[in-house]
Amino acid sequence: KQEGIPPRMFKAVIAANHPEFSSMRQQ
Structure with a gap:
């Protein structure tokens, strides 16, 4: 439950x- x-x-x-995931999803 979030x-x-x-x-x-x-x-x-x-x-x-x-941090890498955020950069990859920035696209």
């Missing part, structure tokens, strides 16, 4: 855990 977490925070966590 409906209270904003997409921005989720993306930030993903980028922090996977």
